[in-house]
Amino acid sequence: MPNQLQVLLWEMAIEAARIAIDPRLPSRLACIFLCETLEHARTFRDQYRPDNRIFEVAPIGEVATFHRGDFYLISSERPIVPYVDYIPAPAVEYWTRQPEGLPEILYPAEVLVIGQVRTG
Numbered sequence: 001m002p003n004q005l006q007v008l009l010w011e012m013a014i015e016a017a018r019i020a021i022d023p024r025l026p027s028r029l030a031c032i033f034l035c036e037t038l039e040h041a042r043t044f045r046d047q048y049r050p051d052n053r054i055f056e057v058a059p060i061g062e063v064a065t066f067h068r069g070d071f072y073l074i075s076s077e078r079p080i081v082p083y084v085d086y087i088p089a090p091a092v093e094y095w096t097r098q099p100e101g102l103p104e105i106l107y108p109a110e111v112l113v114i115g116q117v118r119t120g
Helices: 002-021 038-049 071-075 088-095
Strands: 032-034 054-059 067-070 103-107 113-116
Touching: 002 088, 067 071, 067 088, 071 088
Parallel strands: none
Antiparallel strands: 032 103, 054 113, 067 103
16 A cells, blocks of 8 residues: 555646646546446455445436546556656646556546445
């Protein structure tokens, strides 16, 4: 599990890249993180939060502009080199390329929890 400093450095780099690329994109610092499919939600849960539950949600009101980012792009193991040698490129790619790994949806609005998804 990454330490808090690594998480902070990633979030700072991703936020700086967002502002430089298009500040209208939703900030990861003010969003709900969603999965596109139940399969994606189960994959995320099983790999990163095995004790958590999965909930089905629906937008409240008009659907907000959202962003599809590649979670694996920013969560994969990186070489042991200075952060400045590898953080910039994935931070930019998070905002500029289609997800190739596990998509995460940044949704900057309220959602209604429909219910808990049964496991199994």
